[in-house]
Amino acid sequence: MLYTMGSMDPARSRIFDGLTERERRQWLEAAQPRDARRHEVVASQGEPAREFALVESGLLKLLQLTPDGRELIVRFVRPGEPFGGVVVLEAAAYPVTALAVEPTRLLAWPGDVLRALLDRFPRVRANITREIAAHMTDALTRVRELATERVSQRLAHTLLRLMRQAGTPGRDGVLIAHPLTRQELADLTGSTLYTVSRTLSQWQQQGILQSRRRQLLVRAPKRLEALSRASEA
Amino acid sequence: MLYTMGSMDPARSRIFDGLTERERRQWLEAAQPRDARRHEVVASQGEPAREFALVESGLLKLLQLTPDGRELIVRFVRPGEPFGGVVVLEAAAYPVTALAVEPTRLLAWPGDVLRALLDRFPRVRANITREIAAHMTDALTRVRELATERVSQRLAHTLLRLMRQAGTPGRDGVLIAHPLTRQELADLTGSTLYTVSRTLSQWQQQGILQSRRRQLLVRAPKRLEALSRASEA
DNA sequence: CGCCGTCGTTGCGCGAGCGCAATGTTGTAT
């Protein structure tokens, strides 16, 4: 089976909010297209950030890697979304490793090009700042969840987030059209594939959701929300 | 007993790196001094951010609060350090609650004043961005630690961070001159005061550190580092 | 000086969730 996150006209990305069509074209012309194969590493945690990029089609996975090989998924980057914001402005190190989940087409701006463009288009700087603020809030929320919630609650929260970000509402529920293995859900919630599997099985029996291989259909979002609050399994 | 984090000439803050003395003075003159009492809430999670601030003296604690009353400490803000960076640029909501641990003197810039100043001093914008990048990296590191490490490892990491940030090296170890209760260490590591107390007792018996009430002396930083890597208690 | 509030320690029992192992299922390659 073929999974695809589709593509998006990069000129429509939120980071270009407030720009005219001509201005958007200027940005796109300054960008270097880049294609990443499946499982290709696009950026490595700890390496100096040299470029800022936008996903045009495909899907990136941002990871925190542990010394002993475990990985934690920070977030996915979908078509139209930027990557490498803060970091390229300061030529600091990438805080994450970026991996292409499927064949992915990127638009990349080297650091100096980006800085020159941002001086001419302060609005884009503000848009990028907005993204960063959102990701910061998100990171802090996850820190809190990891520190204070049970696995089932964190899993519920994670599914709800995925629904919002990548959900397509259908007749009998919201479909999460996203190639997610149990292992990936575990890496998103800070758990193990066993516990995730058990929890999902339970929820399936209760009619809250239906899980095919690598696909999830949430039938009762409200019950999921309840589960994300209470600690009852 | 009186704890104090001392004070710092605000003009020496890292956010003014690259500015002349005159320029620094211009910033300070545009700021509104504000005094916060012990335990006073300086900013509330979820509220729209109206100002950017610098701690001149005292100490702030940034918290994520859970619906059921638990709290998680995001970080401390010491003299010379800024607070409210990302958020005020985008007039978004504070992602944390800020609480004065002790009587604290702040310098505050309202959002519009800040934006006007930043347009005249792009270097300060870059400096603030640098801070944000560091905090983002920090937040992601903590997410990873919470998801993959045992309590003892996280506690070791936390103590090492505190040593770097607020440690004063002495004859027989590094003193963490910071009013930290067991509960606060638990809120920093995502654990409980019981487990923290037990772990510290154990380390004290092993001669790794010495704990007085609300003060810690780390005698063997290297052994702490080893503990932060291995999962052995 | 003695009281009291805050903070710290430790014993004990219990439960969430980990992780191995064995087995089942589904899509893909030849």
Place this chain on the structure above:
DNA sequence: ATACAACATTGCGCTCGCGCAACGACGGCG
């Protein structure tokens, strides 16, 4: 069509760390 690889499920035992309870220690204040 068949074989294989990747992914998913479930039983089972065990450990980490939680959380109550009881007690202890310290420091501030009248």
